[in-house]
Amino acid sequence: MSVELTTPSLIPTLPGYTYVDEGIFRAEQERIFEQMWFCAVRSADLDRPGAWRTVQIGRESVLISRTRKGGIRAFYNVCRHRGVKLRMEEQGVAARSFQCPYHAWTYDFDGRLIAAPNLTKMPDIDRDEYGLVKVHIREYLGYVWVCLADEPPSFELDVMGAIEERLGDVKAIEGYDVANLSLGRRVRYEVKANWKLIIENFMECYHCATIHPELTEVLPEFADGLAAQYFVGHGADFGDDIKGFTVDGSEGLDRIPGIDEDQDRRYYAITIKPTVFVNLVPDHVIIHRMFPLAADRTVVECDWLYVPSVVESGKDVSASVELFHRVNQQDFDACERCQPAMSSKVYAKGGVLVPSEHHIAAFHDWVSGKVGDVTPSS
Ligand code: FES
Ligand SMILES: [Fe+2]
Structure with missing residues (x-):
């Protein structure tokens, strides 16, 4: 008789104190943000x-x-x-x-x-x-990346490698010509939550059906809870009756000329540790930069980037901006609701990840590898 070993449905998260403890945050500053x-x-x-x-x-x-x-x-x-x-x-x-x-x-x-x-x-x-x-x-990608380490880690491995890992090939981002797009809108969000909650939230879509009605309308597969980040190279398809990546599914802006046919009508999301999210759709690119300021406070700057002629001609980008602006608000509200509970005694050992969130465990392992030896200060 053979016994099949399977991964349990629920696997543990990081313990609650890792999201609130000042000593852990200080170690993250020292070993993550000041090194990468x-x-x-x-x-x-x-x-x-x-x-x-x-x-x-x-x-x-x-x-x-x-x-x-x-x-x-x-x-x-x-x-x-x-x-x-x-x-x-x-x-x-x-x-x-x-x-x-x-x-x-x-x-x-x-x-x-x-x-x-x-x-x-x-x-x-x-x-x-x-x-x-x-x-x-x-x-x-049109941004200045800074490294405070005396000997910086490999940019190719850490930054471009994250894109390759997600899209299957770093060249897959080239057609979007991100460095030459123009800024259509920038919104700054003050989020009362730990930076790791924001990353974890971005990596999963188990919450999409509950909190993102507009996004799941545009990307129907998100209603099933599997994030685009779950499969290498996978982009989420727009719904059949969706014309563009906009708050009401109406027509978007001018398509970025260099993208491949199979990138059209698809949404790709990339997490570049420790603080960047890149979102690719046919007519714009959305870049989130996080600035973790305290264990329970993170500023997120979000840029919506378009083909230069769209911005120069003053075309109305509001329906396009509004979709992800709502997603951001919905996500950050959720993170802010998690944050106070991180110090609850019920969450002292953390919570659990369901199967569609299991890839978040790799992020937790990565964090533990950096600061897992630090004794909490409180
Ligand atoms: S010139 Fe004296 S502190 Fe800068
Ligand atoms: Fe979300």
Whole structure:
């Protein structure tokens, strides 16, 4: 008699404290956000020399700016003199240089120390050595990806590899020409939930039938609870009577010219750990960037990107934006409802994943591999 070993229907999640504990979050900042490639800003937002943005990556503030020659540089947002945060705001344009508001040390757009009060009387100061400290950058899909690690991990494996793993081939994203699309809309969501809840929610579709009536109308297979991310290379088909990826299934915008026939009328979703979601449909691309700010607080910036002529001509993208904006609100509401329960004694050992969510266990294993040895601080 043979005994068949099968995977049980229910497998455990991470314990509740991993979503609330400050010590665990600190370890995630240190070992995940400050070590991996982190999608920071959209390159086109740095639209002229001196344009800059600041972003929080783990425990660090990073200043990202456009140089005079059109390049992009990223620095720790820390003055080399006595450590003042050079720029407190989130964005701006510097006329000629970055001058520290405390004692006026001044850096050019390449980060070199170019002036300081009495600098000429201190001839031994090496202006490069006391320049702003650079961090590694890569531009990909029209975004600036930053890595704070001294030795960055492979971008090809970690970032492009995530796309390959999902689509079956990294080339499958090329036809969408994401880097050359234009920003049609950006919405910033303040989510009172741990970043891992947001990732887990994005990875599964068991909740789709319950909370996403508009999305399941457009993508009927989502009503069955199997996410597009469950199968390699699979894109969810639009319903037969659906004309476009819009809130009411009406016609979308101009199709992205380079996509393949089999990518038409399909939706693909990709998770790029630790903080990025990419959504591909025939006429636009939606990119989510998460900024985890505390164990229970995450900012999500969501960009809707279209063929440039759509944006330039002022076409109405609202029905198209509204679909995923509602999905975002529905998802983030759900995450915010989970968050308080993460510290309930009933959830101390966590909950369970049903079979259509089993792939989330791989994400949990990955997190545990990074911070599983950390003793919770509370
Ligand atoms: S701290 Fe920046 S110039 Fe003194
Ligand atoms: Fe969802």
